Amino acid sequence: EVQLVESGGGLVQPGGSLRLSCAGSGFTFPSCWMSWVRQAPGKGLEWVAHINPDGGEIYYVDSVKGRFTISRDNAKYSLYLQMNSLRDEATAIYFCVAWDDSRNSNYWGQGTLVTVSS
Amino acid sequence: DIVMTQSPLSLPVTLGQPASISCRSSQSLVKSDGNTFLMWFHQRPGQSPRRLIFNLSKREPGVPDRFSGSGTGTDFTLKISRVEAEDIGIYYCMQNCLWPHTFGGGTKVEIK
Numbered sequence: 528e529v530q531l532v533e534s535g536g537g538l539v540q541p542g543g544s545l546r547l548s549c550a551g552s553g554f555t556f557p558s559c560w561m562s563w564v565r566q567a568p569g570k571g572l573e574w575v576a577h578i579n580p581d582g583g584e585i586y587y588v589d590s591v592k593g594r595f596t597i598s599r600d601n602a603k604y605s606l607y608l609q610m611n612s613l614r615d616e617a618t619a620i621y622f623c624v625a626w627d628d629s630r631n632s633n634y635w636g637q638g639t640l641v642t643v644s645s
Numbered sequence: 646d647i648v649m650t651q652s653p654l655s656l657p658v659t660l661g662q663p664a665s666i667s668c669r670s671s672q673s674l675v676k677s678d679g680n681t682f683l684m685w686f687h688q689r690p691g692q693s694p695r696r697l698i699f700n701l702s703k704r705e706p707g708v709p710d711r712f713s714g715s716g717t718g719t720d721f722t723l724k725i726s727r728v729e730a731e732d733i734g735i736y737y738c739m740q741n742c743l744w745p746h747t748f749g750g751g752t753k754v755e756i757k
Binding site: 577631 | 688693694695696699703705706735737739745750
């Protein structure tokens with residue numbers, strides 16, 4: 528069974544930092560592109576960051592460039608998102624997403640809630 | 646950035662009847678390999694999104710064949726041949742042609 532389990536969300540003050548983690552299982556994590564996608568309360572979906580299988584190709588949405596860092600540890604089947612200088616607009620559920628081209632499949636975690644508020 | 650525009654915003658449907666959602670991109674999603682980089686996702690209330698369609702018309706494994714995707718370079722349609730109760734929720738189109746990948750605003754499907 529494929530699983531993606533996010534952790535690390537919580538309440539943080541504006542300007543603070545959080546590190547999100549995502550543990551994958553049931554699929555070949557090292558072969559997959561991985562992403563973080565977020566959803567503000569009651570709103571639509573927004574792609575945040577994207578990383579290729581070996582970590583050498585990374586993309587960020589403009590609004591988080593220079594403040595968020597996506598990384599992965601293939602040996603641990605884990606994906607990370609380091610979020611610094613957090614702003615109110617970062618309040619959202621953050622989903623970990625796997626793109627498994629070998630199976631033409633796509634997997635989502637249950638999400639972890641990040642709340643930025645004073 | 647490529648802007649994805651969906652319509653309608655809300656779609657009341659009748660069980661057993663067909664339904665159709667439109668999506669338009671601000672530029673072509675066709676790459677030089679001939680593939681169209683357009684996906685459709687479905688999100689039920691309180692759940693994570695689930696991909697239904699990729700590359701314009703290819704169904705994700707396990708997705709019922711009542712779902713189909715079609716379109717041209719900039720105009721796309723998701724069709725449900727016969728709506729079932731489990732199909733309620735919000736549908737999103739998404740382009741993965743150029744970074745940043747962008748989603749449409751969503752279409753809420755509800756039963757009449």
